[in-house]
Amino acid sequence: MTPLEPDSTAEDVYKVIAEDICTSRLKARDAVVLADRAGQLNVPAQLVDQAMLLLQVDGLVEQATAHGLRVTQLDMDGVRHHYAIRGVLDGLAAREAANRARRDREARQVLETEGQQIMRLGHAAMRSGDVIELVRQDEALHIVLYKISGNPFLAKTAGPHWRALRRAMIETLRHADLPWEIWQQHAESLAAVLAGDGAAAEELMTAHSLDAADSLRSAYATRGGSAA
Template sequence: MSFTAKLPSRTNYVDEVYKVLLDAISDGSLAPGTRITQEEVAEQLDVSRSPVIQALRQLKTDGLVQDAPGRGVLIAPLDPQTIGHVYKIRGVLDELAAGLAAERWARIDPELIRKGREISLGDDVRAMIDADMAFHRAVYQASGNPLIEDSSRMHWVHLRRVMGGVIQLHGMRRPIWDEHQAIADAIEAGDVAQARQLALQHTLNASENLLARLGLETAAP
């Protein structure tokens, strides 16, 4: 098992261990069904077992790992019900944010899209997730309503994982940024209805493609 470099010397590693494991789960380095143990993680990250135990406990609470027969835990599968819940929340937030941003004739930094397209040509799924989330945060901030971004943070763990699931679909990487560009264009043009529609459709496309990847059928909204 190898998914990251050793962590720098710190007195409290719980948050760092949690973030490393979350990133590895999100980008597919730790695939669903993979068994990990406290000892393996502690050795890999060069930390004691105590922060690993606490980080794994939090990941279990978040539904990202589950008890395994015998020793260790298993990376939880991408659950279709959770995916549905996440994208319903994200769809509401994204549609609202895009509409409010369009009302303000906001301009989304084109560098975010340029950089996102560039990153999507590579193989760094983690960087792609970060770029995707940076675009959506920019839309939330452009809305002028700070509670939208605050609300998204409540679901950040699951948003990050499902984004990773979609981004791992190679055929989706370019369309994601084409859709981002269209949303940004509608916002800058002040087209509220179009911005809202495109933002909502963007989330529906992501949900449908991820569920299709898992061999599942999506229910009509």
């Protein structure tokens, strides 16, 4: 683990540990020892303690003993709740991005260029079975919509939901058939945005989030999991 810079913050520590959890380097029920993390990252224990509070708020770690924390188990009911909220945010982002693409040629060109590149990388990840890259590109497409929407609060608001869902997506899809239909929905949503059809883009993207939740729950059940 690469040590952090001397001027790092609790948010920086949070991001490192959250990424370890989201990419399954730390698995459910694994202990998270504050002193070990402080030493590995070369930061004061106080920063790790503050980061742990943030991780608890986001539901990624929980108190295991009076003095110890551990990674939480996946809660698929909670995952669906995250998707429901993110669906509203993503629908809004798609609608506003479509409206902006219709009136702002430069924004439309940025969206088209970046969106098509993400679609290519996403399909390549599907073919190779690279789950972490697949999830990275999935998130990247939504982030582009947040950016093009012109609403600076969308990405920040969606962030905690993405952290919870990234972990669920990676853990589950490693043991399941990769969902090609999700990327077909991405293509349809992107096409509606590029066409400047705000109503269609919002409807497609909101439905996409709920479909993704159902696909993930089904895949989780198939691998022998249960909704905690």
